Amino acid sequence: MQQLKAIGQRELRNDNAEIMRRVEAGESFVVTRNNKPVAQLSPYHSEVVTRPSLGEVQALFGSLPPVDADRWDADRAAADELFGADDPLDDPWQS
Structure with a gap:
């Protein structure tokens, strides 16, 4: 399993275009605020989850x-x- 790179909220705000390009290329990030994880930023996968009837x-x-x-x-x-x-x-x- 790949290690997610932690990025601060400020870094996400200041470098959002570059970070979004990297996410689009397949990278995932953990967004932190005050060094505490608050969100995960990952590429979107439109997979359909089927559940049994x-x-x-x-x-x-x-x-x-x-x-x-x-x-x-x-x-x-x-x-x-x-x-x-x-x-x-x-x-x-x-x-």
């Missing part, structure tokens, strides 16, 4: 194996034994 997510979950409740309880009990059970989980549907 509800039906696709349901199909993915439907392809998972069923949860083995007894194994879940055994794993939880083993973890409680190892780490302590100071935060017990109650199953409201058990009663």
Whole structure:
């Protein structure tokens, strides 16, 4: 991963044309104010982010194996034994 060059707010204001040319050429910067990062200046990429539909997510979950409740309880009990059970989980549907 490339190291971003830090530039001060004043440098950005005074040299904005040169910095914008460098961003257009592919460079990225972290803009600082009082030596604290406040923004990242990077080239714009018009990529489309696609997300799965509800039906696709349901199909993915439907392809998972069923949860083995007894194994879940055994794993939880083993973890409680190892780490302590100071935060017990109650199953409201058990009663």
